[in-house]
Amino acid sequence: MAVIPQALSPIANIIDGIIPDNLLIKFQEILIRSGMYVKASEILTLAFIASIFIGIIALVVSSVAEIDPIISGVVGFLIPPVLMGGYIFLMMERRVDAIEQTTPDFLRQVASLLRAGVGLETALEDVSKHGGGPLNDELKRAVIEIKIGRTFDDAIMSMGERLKSKNLDRTFRMILEGRRAGGSLSDVIETVAEDLRAVLALKRERKANVMMSVMFLIIAAIVAAPFALGMIMVYSGFIESLGKPNPLLGAAVTAAGGYIIIHSVIAGLLIGIILYGSAKKGVKFAVPLAIAAYGIFLLVGKFGILVVGG
Structure with a gap:
């Protein structure tokens, strides 16, 4: 989804060429974690243009109010990226919190499907096809990764790693350990769901x-x-x-x-x-x-x- 006019595309292309690919990939992952499915270079272009605009306004204000122009210009230039960073951080925290809050219900649905005789991979895919929200987006990504050859364990653990959530990482590890140990996996998942619910309430x-x-x-x-x-x-x-x-x-x-x-x-x-x-x-x-x-x-x-x- 494009967020900048076509006229600003050359600037986005220049930023794409200047910033190292590994940094752009990391920033792109941050945007995805925050639920913003846009190109990293386009967001950086908007921040850069806004910084120049606010910086010029700050310089004009400093000349009228007799404030140090260097300090005013630097502060004005930094305001847009700081606001953008704060907004992305807030959206990321909200998204992770929303995923954590809906995970116990998701686990209970998986446990019910397991009791009905459905396999764990199939149960995960069935749950991902119903409902919406950020958790379903992550589940669909995990299902696609499994279909293209990634192991089930790696696909599940990568969800916790992407979201940087200790609660989800711990939850998925417990489920995978229960799967390896054998026994009633549905009971294990039910117990993990109740444990996560208690942890979130305490949080x-x-x-x-x-x-x-x-x-x-x-x-x-x-x-x-x-x-x-x-x-x-x-x-x-x-x-x-x-x-x-x-x-x-x-x-x-x-x-x-x-x-x-x-x-x-x-x-x-x-x-x-x-x-x-x-x-x-x-x-x-x-x-x-x-x-x-x-x-x-x-x-x-x-x-x-x-x-x-x-």
Whole structure:
């Protein structure tokens, strides 16, 4: 499905030639995991054009508001890819969550078909033909892989690997181990389905319990710290305008901006630890938090000075 006009196709072709194939393939897999079935080069083209457009607007605004044009241009250029990355990450998390929530019902259907005498591969294909949603899309892909020669075990395990879901990876491993061990596979699948349902319920409860901590970190990162330091800079600038020059004012602004960025990055990493138990996943929160916080800091300082000066 094309998402860009025909006139922009040459730019997409240039991006296809510049970016290494392995990176494009990885990004394409990320788009598929998020449910966006479009070419990676086309999405990157849209982000690049939007970055140039927003960057130019930021430069124009910086000349009017007397803000550092380099910082404004860089921030404006980074806004579209950061927003695009955040949107893709959100869609990916929603898709994985939707698949996890529907997996217990899918397993119960497979167990019922097994009790009726249907083989596991046939049961998987029968279930994939009915209903819709992201889980059915993944099942259809697994069925096609099996038909073209991939082993059943590899096709099933690749679903968990593609979705980066520990719950699904654990679930499929348990099913395959039960299949190898013999016995009543339908009972094993029923037990796995109930276990996954309990795990997902615990996951929802845990997320609800930590949301207050997450909101506190977000507010502290993009509201409290930028506003407080911005107003301090406004006050310092006002005192200087009264004839009491402060030689450290320029250095203080730079130090305050650096502190806000570091504070936002740390807050993002803490959010990753709280939600996922991994600081690495917090990078997805740290970058947009840092950009938003620094932007608010600049706005508070600039418009605060205008208000005080007025």
